Amino acid sequence: MKERQSWRDVRDQIQARLLNGTYAMGDRLPRDEDIAAELGCARSTVQRAMQDLADAGRIDRRRKGGTQVKHSPVTRATFDIPLIRAEVEAKGARYAYRLLSRDLGLPPPTVAASMELPTTAQALHVRALHLADTRPYVLEDRWINPETVPEILSVDLAAISANEWLVRNRPYSRFDLAFCALRAGPEEADLLQIPVGEALFVTDRTTWLGAASITLVRQIAVPGYRIATRS
Amino acid sequence: MKERQSWRDVRDQIQARLLNGTYAMGDRLPRDEDIAAELGCARSTVQRAMQDLADAGRIDRRRKGGTQVKHSPVTRATFDIPLIRAEVEAKGARYAYRLLSRDLGLPPPTVAASMELPTTAQALHVRALHLADTRPYVLEDRWINPETVPEILSVDLAAISANEWLVRNRPYSRFDLAFCALRAGPEEADLLQIPVGEALFVTDRTTWLGAASITLVRQIAVPGYRIATRS
């Protein structure tokens, strides 16, 4: 008779109560132990379910203070950011890559600051174009920290993209990511073969190995590019 | 002497091995039980740590198949999407809201399809402007399913934004979210008080209550808008 309950079942039951108003906004929920007794499972199962709801931003939990329904639930969304090669191939197109430039030099102050480089430190500046079926797809502008990744200086970046080399050879421990929109200037328009003034989707990323920056990259996608939560 | 280990400690130790090459790409890791014995903790602690690494897209786990280091780690990023009011106020600006239009009518086919509405079903169409210190900040174009949320028809949407009313009165159980970039046409330019052709950051969201759609909304932000992973 007694059904076995997974923590996901418990979470769904509690979520149903959040939705149907049994637990309304601002309410304090019963103690985990009481809910466990009511639902006929162990307290740790309730705890796991509650942790999930808290991670999703729907409840607040505090020791001694108990569990409360949030007044303004935060919307928290997770995106998978694929390798560009994988993304292109998933669309059934042929992936190609073209190195535009590769120079060792002094990065601009904003870049140096984002990567936490000394002001006198040089970095490897790489510009490249990713193509889908010979049509431009993403324009990439990257700085690489040669202190963290000295091997990169001897890699043939015309043969393999910096992105893929890094992913395969230098796993990161942490990264920052941001999205914004950018108006195409003459240079972007020329390289992406689009009219000046088109709206472009931009991804900025900095990756770190411990406290040391690995690379900072701006990827500029063609008009129409779109990124969605994974279903 | 024996330190107590949290699953986060265990995760960090395993991650260190992924970074320093002890476990290289494609390698198979020892069984959870062996790692637990080696690190001096319970198997469930290792299991929790491994689950976290798997969630982050760095390892693959299969029953009987064991745990393997991924060849192409997936980058998985989490964003907090705030209420616009909260976002504006967090920047120290005064939030205001202006209703532009409110009509019951037949949504265009793309909207009806996204919301899974019957082709003959009417929906509430709301257009509104969010302002920061009297300057336009976000332009919102929204369709609301009156089957799911009949009360919305009698709400004074000039007094409270549909967004906030929904958040406070009709929690969702699921949502889809997508980002893209859009070139400002004459209408957006006029309403946001910007030049035609500026690049705008667009957020599209559909929310659901169970299998029924609640609302579909497109939010168009002023130039310079940026969204970043939470640190």
Add this chain to the structure above:
DNA sequence: AAGTGGTCTAGACCACTGA
């Protein structure tokens, strides 16, 4: 059929924090 991850349980103790 056997090996490995997935999860639950019961109990214990810890760590906050509000009264």
Add this chain to the structure above:
DNA sequence: CAGTGGTCTAGACCACTTG
């Protein structure tokens, strides 16, 4: 200082998947 969430442990059994 007492109440509540946070986490660990040891053991058990389940579920998948590979050989």
